[in-house]
Amino acid sequence: MNRTLRMTHQREIILAELQRSKTHPTADELYERIKKKLPRVSLATVYRNLEILSEAGLIKKLEISGRQKRFDWDPGEHDHVYCVRCQRVDNIETDAPAPSVASAQEQGYRITGCRIEFFGLCPKCLQQQKNKPSKGERAMACPSCTTPTLSETQRQVLEALANTSEACGSKELAAATGLESKQVSCQLTALKNKGLVDSPIRCKYAITEQGKSILS
Amino acid sequence: MNRTLRMTHQREIILAELQRSKTHPTADELYERIKKKLPRVSLATVYRNLEILSEAGLIKKLEISGRQKRFDWDPGEHDHVYCVRCQRVDNIETDAPAPSVASAQEQGYRITGCRIEFFGLCPKCLQQQKNKPSKGERAMACPSCTTPTLSETQRQVLEALANTSEACGSKELAAATGLESKQVSCQLTALKNKGLVDSPIRCKYAITEQGKSILS
DNA sequence: AAGTATATGAGAACTATTCGCATGTCAAGG
DNA sequence: CCTTGACATGCGAATAGTTCTCATATACTT
Incomplete structure (x- = not known):
């Protein structure tokens, strides 16, 4: 058995x-x-x-914080830190006493263990963040820094935007692409979130460097 | 912006x-x-x-231990216990000092926080476990206690097994079902893991009560 | 009231993980 | 040394949980 x-x-x-x-x-x-x-x-x-x-x-x-499981060759008791940006996990030493089972008011639970995780930025991500101060809050919104893929409509809008010398409104873009203005503004939002477009003046849009590079 | x-x-x-x-x-x-x-x-x-x-x-x-995310209406600092069996999560009070950021040797990390989770059995699951002592170690292997579903082949094997009065070997079962003996032994293993079959003598198999009930 | 920025619903897509099954391999016993 | 059954494997399909896409609807601002 x-x-x-x-x-x-x-x-x-x-x-x-x-x-x-x-x-x-x-x-x-x-x-x-x-x-x-x-x-x-x-x-x-x-x-x-x-x-x-x-x-x-x-x-x-190691079942840390919602993401993939990770595995540790050292089965002994120890705690971990993980990077909220790249998900890297490392061991960490702490001099605080481990909270014992007794210290917790277990309302009816039979407690068998405790896990302590620290989190923050790993050295590498810390470095990267210093190098590019990441305009606005945008960087937070998009955790992965992989090249975004464009839908057909998005590409159309982005190309139209690349052909204008100055920032322009969604109406002009709608005319230029032949798309409905509703669609255009929706795509613009998506593009803005991806960092391919920004809005220097309220309701005016321009393509970013990143946006240009993705078209080529 | x-x-x-x-x-x-x-x-x-x-x-x-x-x-x-x-x-x-x-x-x-x-x-x-x-x-x-x-x-x-x-x-x-x-x-x-x-x-x-x-x-x-x-x-x-709350991103606790590998499973679904959970949400907490109370954004204040506090710790949690979760049940390893039913995944329920509750607040827990502890009188241990929260390990401060300073207490951890952050090898190059910039630490922004810490999470403490206790785990064990919740009152309900504790009760259930007392009621059925769960023969052998099997309960561990199968975390969820939902009714298993059978493949067609498995059902065939199980039915054949139900028709024998005593434990029998896989060869007999192969003959009874008309399946290849390789297949049969493979299915038997699966059935055993599900607790529908057990093996009172090495290489002899019998249907369990649970196995019988699933056929009806 | 008009127009833009945001939010929604529906369903497809995605990611991480597990399952089902046929097949392969090991170890013990005839 | 050949069988047999237990245990493992590879593969593809299935699943769970969550996020994304896009058309459309709704809330703010002016």
Whole structure:
């Protein structure tokens, strides 16, 4: 009835690869690395084994703050910091006493443990933020900095905007593109959120550098 | 450039509904409740507004341990307990000092906050666990106790098993069902994991009570 | 009242993860 | 050394939770 764990080749590699990593990788970061040594592994196997190994207590599963799970080769007690920007997770040392179970008023709960997470910006993201002060609040809105993809309509609007020398209103753009003005203003909002367009004067729009570069 | 928040009807209702809840609901628990007052709302609206409201600081988003996000009408500082079994989340009071930012050795991080979560079993789940001592370790393996669904092949195997008076081997079952023995043993494993079948003697299988009940 | 900025509804898309099944492999026993 | 059954794997499909897209509707500002 109680299963016996078998140490298969893939399991060994997965464990080894995790143990050599200084950070706390996600399942698919590991998968990418493992594929180099074991080109035929399946992502499911990686997930499965990480799960199994952590149930067996050989590693630890970190379920930090809503995002992907991460895995820790060190199953001992320790706390973590994570970067709210790039999601990186590191160990952290604290000299505060761990809040004991006794210290909490457990209204009827049977408490079995406690997790402490710090969060903030990692050194790298801190650096980046200093370099580009990120005009306005926009940077916050868009967590990932990947190149945005444009819908057909958005491209049309953006191109029209690229052809004007000065900021112009949505009506002119509607005329230039042949689209309805409702549509245009809606697309402009989307483009603005992506940082491809900005609005130097209320209700006037201009293409940004980023907007130009995406067209080429 | 800086957006203005509009207090729309749906936003009001969402906020009101969250504020009246004693627990910390997930987005779609809220959605279900809100639909009763506002039948045409869309789930996306609920998500969007919860996000916006929490950015605005009117409510708080709880990203606890890997599962769904939950929302808290109280944006003030406080800690939480959650049930590892049913995922319920409650507030918890602790008399331990909050680990200050200073107490952590932030290797290059700029730390902006800290989160403390306790976990364990909530009163309800504690009760349930006492009532059924859950034979063996099986309960651990299957976190959710929902009725499992059977594939066609599994049902065949299970039915064959129901027709035998004693435990039997996979070969006999293969003969009885007309399936290949490989398939049968594979399905047996699946069925065993679901608790519908057990193996009183090594390599002999029998249907469990639960298995019988699922066939009817 | 007009016009712009914002918000919404509906459903598609996306991401991270798990499942189902056929097939492969290991270890023990005849 | 060959079978057998337990345990593993690869693959693709399924799922859950959440976000995005776009047309349309609504709230503010002037």
